[in-house]
Amino acid sequence: MKTIYLDNNATTQVDPAVFEAMKPYFTELYGNPSSMHRFGGQVGIKLKEARASVANLLGCAPEEIIFTSCGSESDNTAIRSALAARPERRHIITTAVEHPAILSLCKFLEKRDGYEVTYLGTDDRGRLDLEEYKAAIRPDTAIVSIMWANNETGNIHPIEEMAKIAKEHDVFFHTDAVQAVGKVDIDLSKVPVDMLSLSGHKLHGPKGVGALFVRKRLPFRPYLIGGHQERSRRAGTENTTGIIALGKACELAREHMKEENTEVKRLRDKLETGLLKAIPDTKLNGDPEHRLPNTTNISFGYVEGEAILLMIDQMGIAASSGSACTSGSLEPSHVLRAMGVPFTFAHGSIRFSLSRFNTEEEIDFVIEILPPIIKNLRKLSPFSADKKAPACTKSFSE
Amino acid sequence: MWEYTDKVKDHFLNPRNVGTLEDADGVGEVGSLACGDALTLYIKVDDEGKISDAKFQTFGCASAIASSSALTEMLIGKTVEEAEKVSNKDIAEYLGGLPREKMHCSVMGQEALEQAIKNMRGEAPSKMEHSHEGELICECFGVFDEEILHAIKENDLKTVEDVTNFTKAGGGCGKCIPDLERLLAEAHGEGVCPTPSSKPAFPAEGMTNIQRMHLIESIIDNDVRPKLQADGGNIELVDIDRDAVVVRFLGMCSGCPSSQATLKNLVETALREKVDPALTVREG
Numbered sequence: 001m002k003t004i005y006l007d008n009n010a011t012t013q014v015d016p017a018v019f020e021a022m023k024p025y026f027t028e029l030y031g032n033p034s035s036m037h038r039f040g041g042q043v044g045i046k047l048k049e050a051r052a053s054v055a056n057l058l059g060c061a062p063e064e065i066i067f068t069s070c071g072s073e074s075d076n077t078a079i080r081s082a083l084a085a086r087p088e089r090r091h092i093i094t095t096a097v098e099h100p101a102i103l104s105l106c107k108f109l110e111k112r113d114g115y116e117v118t119y120l121g122t123d124d125r126g127r128l129d130l131e132e133y134k135a136a137i138r139p140d141t142a143i144v145s146i147m148w149a150n151n152e153t154g155n156i157h158p159i160e161e162m163a164k165i166a167k168e169h170d171v172f173f174h175t176d177a178v179q180a181v182g183k184v185d186i187d188l189s190k191v192p193v194d195m196l197s198l199s200g201h202k203l204h205g206p207k208g209v210g211a212l213f214v215r216k217r218l219p220f221r222p223y224l225i226g227g228h229q230e231r232s233r234r235a236g237t238e239n240t241t242g243i244i245a246l247g248k249a250c251e252l253a254r255e256h257m258k259e260e261n262t263e264v265k266r267l268r269d270k271l272e273t274g275l276l277k278a279i280p281d282t283k284l285n286g287d288p289e290h291r292l293p294n295t296t297n298i299s300f301g302y303v304e305g306e307a308i309l310l311m312i313d314q315m316g317i318a319a320s321s322g323s324a325c326t327s328g329s330l331e332p333s334h335v336l337r338a339m340g341v342p343f344t345f346a347h348g349s350i351r352f353s354l355s356r357f358n359t360e361e362e363i364d365f366v367i368e369i370l371p372p373i374i375k376n377l378r379k380l381s382p383f384s385a386d387k388k389a390p391a392c393t394k395s396f397s398e
Numbered sequence: 399m400w401e402y403t404d405k406v407k408d409h410f411l412n413p414r415n416v417g418t419l420e421d422a423d424g425v426g427e428v429g430s431l432a433c434g435d436a437l438t439l440y441i442k443v444d445d446e447g448k449i450s451d452a453k454f455q456t457f458g459c460a461s462a463i464a465s466s467s468a469l470t471e472m473l474i475g476k477t478v479e480e481a482e483k484v485s486n487k488d489i490a491e492y493l494g495g496l497p498r499e500k501m502h503c504s505v506m507g508q509e510a511l512e513q514a515i516k517n518m519r520g521e522a523p524s525k526m527e528h529s530h531e532g533e534l535i536c537e538c539f540g541v542f543d544e545e546i547l548h549a550i551k552e553n554d555l556k557t558v559e560d561v562t563n564f565t566k567a568g569g570g571c572g573k574c575i576p577d578l579e580r581l582l583a584e585a586h587g588e589g590v591c592p593t594p595s596s597k598p599a600f601p602a603e604g605m606t607n608i609q610r611m612h613l614i615e616s617i618i619d620n621d622v623r624p625k626l627q628a629d630g631g632n633i634e635l636v637d638i639d640r641d642a643v644v645v646r647f648l649g650m651c652s653g654c655p656s657s658q659a660t661l662k663n664l665v666e667t668a669l670r671e672k673v674d675p676a677l678t679v680r681e682g
Contacts, residue, residue, distance in 0.1 A: 111657055111681070112647075304434065306459035310410065313399075332434070343432045380416055380463060382438040382455035383431050 009353035050247025059187035074197030084221035089142035153286030154295025182253035205249030209242030265293035274367035299345035403494035409464035424518025538570025576663035
């Protein structure tokens with residue numbers, strides 16, 4: 001059975017060209033880029049090219065890129081560096097809808113090290129309030145960390161404006177752009193963020209490689225200490241194959257950026273419109289306007305997400321759910337909770353995230369196959385719009 | 399993705415006995431949409447006291463649907479007395495096992511069965527009108543003490559994590575975790591009443607400072623640390639300054655969202671009970 005992969009915000013297929021680019025560096029060209037000999041040196045040259053490619057995609061200078069192992073390491077490095085650079089500042093601003101790489105770290109810093117953290121809320125579409133943000137900034141705010149785009153809803157936040165406000169208050173600004181890089185145009189020569197995280201496997205590169213942009217002259221404190229790699233800003237022998245692959249992935253992302261915003265978006269819109277039209281009691285989660293072109297998060301009322309996922313999995317469709325049962329936790333996604341999505345819909349939310357490798361036929365198949373699946377699951381359910389009201393109506397945000 | 403047995407998958411993909419029974423003799427309704435799973439079970443009993451038909455409607459995950467389907471298959475043909483003996487363990491075994499995190503689905507089946515039989519006998523209203531007399535322990539998932547105690551005893555549950563897996567209690571904000579610890583202790587007979595005697599008002603009364611400090615160390619080493627280590631965590635004693643005890647969490651406990659609850663309800667409670675009620679514990 002062919003897999004219809006619609007879970008690209010979780011991870012992406014490695015582009016065949018990326019795979020080809022990295023292959024020789026496993027077998028023939030395995031030198032250590034830090035070595036003095038030519039065998040290692042030629043790998044060092046490839047790392048330089050990869051760094052330039054990442055910088056090119058982001059609109060920054062190559063020396064502003066630090067290679068890391070993943071987005072989480074980049075996020076951790078950014079926040080810890082900012083706190084270490086200004087130890088007298090004890091306040092952090094982030095949002096309630098961040099990735100756990102940020103949220104768990106902030107909660108850790110609160111409990112373990114006594115930092116104060118402000119978690120900005122969202123409205124029912126997952127949008128941030130700039131006035132709330134401005135009001136949250138304090139003289140002792142060390143860093144603001146706000147994701148460029150949300151992984152569950154695809155919402156794109158007003159990063160340029162928020163970064164400017166942070167600058168006006170002399171506060172470091174970091175953005176977790178793991179979902180945005182390669183999908184939206186980012187030009188760091190114009191957007192005044194201080195640090196930006198990205199991850200290779202979210203843009204058709206391999207897992208295990210990421211990068212952190214650190215603006216020139218920003219005080220920086222390394223997280224990993226050891227050798228002199230990455231100009232002493234991140235110790236450890238470089239993941240050369242991963243970095244070379246990331247460079248290629250960034251090069252391809254630039255080439256395909258227009259396609260992401262036209263063809264991928266068209267397919268996403270077709271899927272979204274098709275499902276919302278064909279299935280009653282459905283709801284779009286997130287901001288319909290300012291959203292990643294590949295993401296749609298739809299709630300199917302009165303059915304549970306894991307049941308939907310397993311049913312469509314039988315048909316070869318891979319997607320993701322914000323329902324609790326898929327994650328091992330018992331409550332629905334913290335993003336949907338923060339948005340106040342009602343229980344009737346929260347448990348049955350499915351995220352479809354597309355890529356340039358999806359086809360029209362695949363989308364047509366999903367639009368055809370999903371309505372009867374939802375209908376059958378609703379037949380099983382004691383709840384529906386016309387059966388009875390939910391037994392409990394307590395608020396999500398409790 | 400969860401590892402489900404073939405039988406779970408079969409009952410999920412091809413659920414048996416779906417629907418309602420208009421002339422049901424007993425109806426049991428448990429769970430709610432808010433909680434993420436709910437089951438309505440209908441049973442029909444013939445003149446000989448045997449369950450002649452059973453149907454269900456379930457809102458929930460694959461385990462919940464499969465557990466409900468399995469339950470109806472198990473019930474049909476049994477006498478009511480036999481059905482009463484069906485436990486959540488029987489449902490899970492019938493399915494070839496459930497992931498431990500999903501055991502609450504089988505518990506939901508058992509509870510719906512109990513409700514249906516009570517409803518049949520006119521002993522209790524169905525869930526919608528049912529009001530518990532017990533104490534609401536988990537506000538997030540609406541779980542009462544009686545359900546928790548029943549699950550602990552029925553399944554010999556030992557840890558809070560077990561209780562959450564079987565009842566969902568504690569799986570939300572975590573505020574009820576101390577209550578779950580209390581119920582676990584109660585169910586295992588650890589809630590011992592104090593015996594009147596001529597003992598001092600509290601264990602450390604009359605001790606020298608050194609003796610008191612040694613007692614605190616001993617309680618942390620023997621009573622607190624093993625519990626934390628069981629969950630991959632640890633604790634170290636940092637300082638004792640008169641009535642203030644300063645500790646540091648290590649391992650899994652150091653980043654745990656429930657560490658403040660652990661601090662107050664495990665560490666501080668133990669030290670207050672076994673050393674001095676005036677003690678306060680904080681991280682440092």
